Amino acid sequence: MLTGAGTSASRLGSPDLGLITLSEMHANASILASLDRSVPLIADADTGFGGPLSVARTVTAYIDSNVAAIHLEDQVVNKRCGHLQSKQLVSGEEFVTRIRAACMARDAAGRDIVIIARTDSLQSLGLDAAIDRLQSAVKAGADVAFLEGILTEEQGKRVCAQLAPTPCLINIVAGGVTPILSAQQASDLGFKIMIWPIMALTAVYNSVQSVMKELKETGLVAADTNGSGGIRDIFNACGMRECADFDARAGGSALGRL
Numbered sequence: 001m002l003t004g005a006g007t008s009a010s011r012l013g014s015p016d017l018g019l020i021t022l023s024e025m026h027a028n029a030s031i032l033a034s035l036d037r038s039v040p041l042i043a044d045a046d047t048g049f050g051g052p053l054s055v056a057r058t059v060t061a062y063i064d065s066n067v068a069a070i071h072l073e074d075q076v077v078n079k080r081c082g083h084l085q086s087k088q089l090v091s092g093e094e095f096v097t098r099i100r101a102a103c104m105a106r107d108a109a110g111r112d113i114v115i116i117a118r119t120d121s122l123q124s125l126g127l128d129a130a131i132d133r134l135q136s137a138v139k140a141g142a143d144v145a146f147l148e149g150i151l152t153e154e155q156g157k158r159v160c161a162q163l164a165p166t167p168c169l170i171n172i173v174a175g176g177v178t179p180i181l182s183a184q185q186a187s188d189l190g191f192k193i194m195i196w197p198i199m200a201l202t203a204v205y206n207s208v209q210s211v212m213k214e215l216k217e218t219g220l221v222a223a224d225t226n227g228s229g230g231i232r233d234i235f236n237a238c239g240m241r242e243c244a245d246f247d248a249r250a251g252g253s254a255l256g257r258l
């Protein structure tokens with residue numbers, strides 16, 4: 001999952017308030033999608049970054065980066081995280097235009113990308129209107145429906161039932177408005193896709209904060225005595241053995257001993 005909130009936080013040091021641009025999102029998407037091509041990447045496309053032509057440009061850029069799916073929402077371009085208050089929406093017609101533009105760009109590219117329609121309208125318009133927006137988006141060609149900021153399990157169950165057979169996605173954000181559900185609970189409600197967009201960022205943030213505090217207070221962060229948790233673990237996770245093996249098979253001799 002390429003999170004817009006996480007990309008804003010890590011690249012701009014800013015909250016998820018619509019400051020991130022297509023170029024920055026696309027750069028991150030390209031890196032993530034190329035890490036392991038067998039793993040499909042869902043990328044946040046926010047509002048599509050403008051009118052129909054900008055939406056089309058966004059879709060084409062993500063397709064070129066081998067992104068598997070994108071979610072496009074109905075907030076105004078000056079958007080905010082879906083779990084904050086006072087979100088503003090574009091009209092239902094403008095939302096459908098965004099989705100239609102995305103599907104047209106996908107069809108024109110002749111390549112496969114899953115279009116996930118996200119509505120942020122539950123907060124201000126209520127459940128019936130939000131479901132209505134998702135149904136219109138599906139009619140315009142969206143493959144998956146995403147009701148953002150679900151407040152209760154009952155709402156989750158209803159959206160899945162009323163959108164069927166279109167698969168629905170649920171977004172779990174620690175500290176957000178949606179109850180934290182397990183994969184099994186989400187599946188029991190009828191969801192087919194579940195994202196935890198800021199889980200990894202939260203874990204990294206908490207552990208970096210903890211070691212930074214320790215370093216500041218004690219002047220030292222002790223290394224693990226058993227050799228795990230160090231830089232070699234990270235190099236190995238990044239494929240150091242595979243690199244050495246490739247180098248040797250190609251006839252190289254520089255990576256025999258690392």
Ligand SMILES: C[C@](O)(C(=O)O)[C@H](CC(=O)O)C(=O)O
Pocket residue numbers: 002003004005006016044080081082083148171173176197198
């Ligand atoms: C899904 C989301 O768009 C994202 O940026 O990952 C965010 C997540 C978040 O802010 O925690 C969202 O608006 O829900």
